[in-house]
Amino acid sequence: MGQVAPAATGEAVLTASEVDHRSEGQADERPHSHRAEVPRSRRLLTRALVVLVVLGLLGGLGTAAVLTAPGLARSLGLPVSASVDPPTPVAFRPQLDALPPSAPSPTPEGVAAALDGRTAGLGDLTGVVLDPASPQAPLWSRNPGEPQVPASSTKLLTAAAALLALDPETRLATTVTAGPTPDSVVLVGGGDVSLSSLPDGRESVYPGAAHLDDLVAQVRAARGGQPVGTVYVDTSRYSGPLLAPGWDPVDIAGGNLAPMGPLMLDGGRLDPTALDGARTATPAQDAGAALGERLGGRVTVRDGTAAPGAPVLGRVESPPLTELVHTAMTNSDNLLAEALGREVAIREGAPASFAGATTAIRKVLDANGIATTGVTTSDASGLSTENRIPASVLAAVLTPAAAPTTADPRTATLRPLLDGLPVAAGTGTLVDRYTAGSTNAAGRGWVRAKTGTLTGTNALAGVVPDTDGRLLVFAFMSNGPDPVGARPRLDALATALRGCGCR
Secondary structure, three states, X not given: OOOOEOOOOOOOOOOOOOOOOOOOOOOOOOOOOOOOOOOHXXXXXXXXXXXXXXHHHHHHHHHHHHHHOHHHHHHOOOOOOHHHOOOOOOOOOOOOOOOOOOOOOOOHHHHHHHHHHHOOOOOEEEEEEEOOOOOOOOOEEEOOOOEEOOHHHHHHHHHHHHHHHOOOOOOOEXXXXXXXXXXXXXXXXXXXXXXXXXXOOOOOOOOOOOEHHHHHHHHHHHHOOOOOOEEEEEOOOOOOOOOOOOOOOHHHHHOOOOOOOOOOOHHHEOOOOOOOOOEOOOHHHHHHHHHHHHOOOOOEEEEOEOOOOOOEEEEEEOOOHHHHHHHHHHOOOHHHHHHHHHHHHHHOOOOXXXXXXXXXXXXXXXXXXXXXXXXXXXXXXXXXXXXXXXHHHHHHHHHHHOOOOOOOHHHHHHHHHHHHOOEOOOOHHHOOOOOOOOOOHHHOOOOEEEXXXXXXXXXXXXXXXXXXXXXXXXXXXXXXXXXXXXHHHHHHHHHHHHOOOXX
């Protein structure tokens, strides 16, 4: 039987941070509802008129049904006109049309006319707009090389590095091996923070996630139903601190993070279906306890490492890399982004830590022609207030992904970045922006962008086709204003690009 080497228990330092920041999707205030009172006499009159109109419509519809329904007319022996018979069914074949390859490109003067009048109230704004077909000459820029706090737009760099460095079919495994005694097992974290605690058939916030129940069934079968008294949790895949510089421990209960390790259930969420729900401060130990409970007993959970060559009793795997990237980008999932960053570090031979991941991400991007000049990062997710990234680097990541042809060898590899970008008023962190009736509704469904939000920090970087069908890349970053006021102003810049030919 394999032996277990006890490991030092890693504990996060949960001291309060002086930095007050908020996560994606959290506004500082909510709009108030204002409802005008209507005099009672007017309400009664209006109600009476509505009833009369509705009765009239119902009467008209009833008559029309009697006179025009072929089946009913035939049953009454009435003549039936051929004109009322059902028409030939129409086949509906939805498809996405490609953008026209010959669409004219906007001019710098036209883009400036569209954007310059909309930058008021955005504080220290930096940004750039590019035509990915000819990105060497920006269509518009404002201090694009100035490093700014990027917030969650940092995930663009992490996702791009993961796609460039790793096989797209990479899956992260969670395994259980035999322990040092007949009544023990070792739960080994392989970096899959999406492992679901829900029963098979129920989805958590991670689509297609592996289920703990599948792992339990394999272990139970391998052990022949023998009870388990001790579960060792092996988190040795990662190293270094559990919280990054610039992370605020209060965000554990706030729902933005958990101590970063390679073993957890549902990203450490207490409610697997609550995207922004509270997290646990002990994710690995909680996972070990859940495994032991489902194996049928009350167990002792201890830290340890699986012995080399220990028999594997069960194994489950995450969705493939491209799906993990999609989820991390769309939902701006901090821990999933951190896990991807550590996989890049492991691939590059660096420590699987915050420092190792950020160094490896920059190394991969630089090696693939995406210069990271001006980039300093303390994490891979953008939650750290110590990160700095120029808008030009965000655009440089998106430009090859959005290229109109695949002549650039990076383009096919980076295409999944575009698929992961939230859709205005449709998905992810843009689902409640650009909505119908809002001032930026013209961008609804057209703008696809990665958001970034911390207190005093807002970013929006993505793609949008203009009215001529030319796909444009943009990256806007605003440091200073409150998110409630800055978000719609950044949205307005992307909407302006959508609404113009800009020539």
